[in-house]
Amino acid sequence: MADGGKKKAVGLPLPLMQGLHGEFYRHCAAGRLSFQRCSDCGRWRHVPREICPACSSWNWSWEQSSGRGTVFTYTITERSMHPAFAERCPYAVVVVEMEEGVRLLSRVVDCPPSELEIGAGVTVDFLSLESPAAGADDRQGEQAPGQEEIVLPVFRLA
Amino acid sequence: MKDKACIVGVGATGFCRGEGSGKSLHGLQLEAALAALADAGLRAGQVDGIMPFPNLGTAEGFAASLGCENLRFATTVNMGGAAPVASLGVAAAAVSSGLADYVLMPAGWNGYSGSRAGAIVQEMTASIPGGAIARDFYLPHGLVAPPQWYALIARRHMHEYGTTAEQLGAVALAMRKHAQLNPAAVMHGKSMTMEQYLASPMITDPYRLFDCCLETDGAAACVVTTTERARDLARPPVYISGVASAQPYPADEITGREDIFRTGLTVAAPRAFEMAGVKPADADFAQVYDCFTFEVVQQLEEAGFCARGEGGAFVQEGRIELGGELPVNTHGGLLSEAHVLGMGHVVEAVRQLRGEAAGRQVADASLGVVTGWGDFGDGSIAVLRN
Numbered sequence: 001m002a003d004g005g006k007k008k009a010v011g012l013p014l015p016l017m018q019g020l021h022g023e024f025y026r027h028c029a030a031g032r033l034s035f036q037r038c039s040d041c042g043r044w045r046h047v048p049r050e051i052c053p054a055c056s057s058w059n060w061s062w063e064q065s066s067g068r069g070t071v072f073t074y075t076i077t078e079r080s081m082h083p084a085f086a087e088r089c090p091y092a093v094v095v096v097e098m099e100e101g102v103r104l105l106s107r108v109v110d111c112p113p114s115e116l117e118i119g120a121g122v123t124v125d126f127l128s129l130e131s132p133a134a135g136a137d138d139r140q141g142e143q144a145p146g147q148e149e150i151v152l153p154v155f156r157l158a
Numbered sequence: 159m160k161d162k163a164c165i166v167g168v169g170a171t172g173f174c175r176g177e178g179s180g181k182s183l184h185g186l187q188l189e190a191a192l193a194a195l196a197d198a199g200l201r202a203g204q205v206d207g208i209m210p211f212p213n214l215g216t217a218e219g220f221a222a223s224l225g226c227e228n229l230r231f232a233t234t235v236n237m238g239g240a241a242p243v244a245s246l247g248v249a250a251a252a253v254s255s256g257l258a259d260y261v262l263m264p265a266g267w268n269g270y271s272g273s274r275a276g277a278i279v280q281e282m283t284a285s286i287p288g289g290a291i292a293r294d295f296y297l298p299h300g301l302v303a304p305p306q307w308y309a310l311i312a313r314r315h316m317h318e319y320g321t322t323a324e325q326l327g328a329v330a331l332a333m334r335k336h337a338q339l340n341p342a343a344v345m346h347g348k349s350m351t352m353e354q355y356l357a358s359p360m361i362t363d364p365y366r367l368f369d370c371c372l373e374t375d376g377a378a379a380c381v382v383t384t385t386e387r388a389r390d391l392a393r394p395p396v397y398i399s400g401v402a403s404a405q406p407y408p409a410d411e412i413t414g415r416e417d418i419f420r421t422g423l424t425v426a427a428p429r430a431f432e433m434a435g436v437k438p439a440d441a442d443f444a445q446v447y448d449c450f451t452f453e454v455v456q457q458l459e460e461a462g463f464c465a466r467g468e469g470g471a472f473v474q475e476g477r478i479e480l481g482g483e484l485p486v487n488t489h490g491g492l493l494s495e496a497h498v499l500g501m502g503h504v505v506e507a508v509r510q511l512r513g514e515a516a517g518r519q520v521a522d523a524s525l526g527v528v529t530g531w532g533d534f535g536d537g538s539i540a541v542l543r544n
């Protein structure tokens with residue numbers, strides 16, 4: 001980065017707490033990892049969709065996941081591609097395949113990136129981020145509206 | 159649609175890094191467009207169809223600058239790096255159905271001196287494929303850029319099929335070797351060894367620096383018309399024998415696909431080969447969209463040049479180098495020539511089929527394949543012949 005040492009704090013990109021995405025994250029804030037499940041064909045789905053791609057049903061409910069899954073794939077990012085993550089490098093971005101069959105992009109918080117292995121068992125945990133209101137001056141308009149606490153689903157080795 | 163349309167003109171600007179092109183985004187693409195029109199022996203005013211690359215210009219803007227007073231076909235295929243080759247199909251359909259007579263397809267950017275890829279990620283979150291999905295589910299965990307999206311697929315491929323770093327390196331080395339035969343390539347005069355490849359810094363595992371495409375200033379363009387009109391023009395026509403494009407499923411989310419290796423090309427390739435009435439093995443060369451090394455391996459598999467899982471071995475032992483079984487990216491590709499958004503691959507295929515590729519000419523090239531790859535795995539493919 002050719003910033004010439006001029007450091008400008010860049011806020012962590014946060015989910016906007018809107019629509020079905022917001023509902024997903026509100027379940028996380030309540031300590032539950034939940035996914036949509038079709039009431040007609042029984043299919044679990046993630047990311048949230050308004051209708052079931054398998055049977056076109058509008059009927060669904062949020063159902064709590066067992067929270068257990070395995071590492072499906074990952075990448076270890078060593079060179080920063082976004083200033084908000086520069087200080088975390090190297091960090092691993094991990095795709096977890098849940099017992100219910102859906103996959104979720106997340107991270108494994110208690111495992112050094114170099115020790116990650118595909119197939120490793122993991123269980124969900126929750127990471128509360130600072131309130132978007134705090135330090136909002138430094139952000140570039142990425143913060144969620146309001147004062148809502150944002151909780152990300154993360155994983156620990158099982 | 160087989161052989162009903164031809165590529166009749168190609169052109170490109172010079173490619174550079176350093177001080178940059180000194181031209182605007184629009185001007186750079188105009189330079190390539192004028193070169194393609196001159197190559198075809200057409201006046202700019204004869205163009206009545208324009209297909210710009212997504213987000214890099216409008217047909218209206220190009221028509222205004224070029225004096226196209228009769229623009230009647232203006233559209234863009236929204237497939238990122240798969241757009242130029244997908245546009246060949248749309249342009250062929252347009253001219254063969256009479257919607258337009260001459261379709262101009264410009265593509266290019268100041269990828270070095272202008273908006274670098276990293277800056278685009280930050281400034282244009284909304285333009286990331288999957289928009290709100292990426293914003294709400296990827297970015298909070300630090301999945302922000304294309305090398306990371308595709309690295310997830312590459313890592314899984316290495317796990318399932320034993321694909322190795324040296325095999326990815328073989329792709330990088332082949333492109334670099336070809337660039338030594340292409341004076342226009344940014345990496346001309348800069349050869350590379352496997353040791354240098356392996357020693358290059360890790361960017362996002364398994365991608366090292368030399369697994370990643372260049373960021374360069376440059377543009378390229380081509381012109382498509384009907385086979386009948388092509389016969390009256392300046393250059394030998396290159397026939398669009400087969401062409402197809404397709405989306406992965408779902409196209410807006412890259413982690414949850416039931417079969418993570420199934421991309422748009424998986425669907426498109428059999429259709430393009432069927433239309434052309436040929437098999438992958440019939441191709442004399444392939445220009446494969448090489449945003450990163452693994453995408454070459456994956457596309458060779460999904461296009462049917464080898465079975466899934468065999469791509470790693472396929473790219474070794476000089477098989478994809480000039481003189482090998484299937485020379486790939488004879489110009490050096492995005493990895494070693496320049497990042498012209500896939501249009502450079504079209505230009506190179508045409509030059510090969512016209513026998514104009516000088517020191518890197520594939521002997522007796524008569525049938526070639528070009529692919530495009532974009533966004534979360536959109537795919538396109540054209541089978542071209544002379």
Ligand SMILES: [Zn+2]
Pocket residue numbers: 038039040041042043052053054055056057
């Ligand atoms: Zn259903």
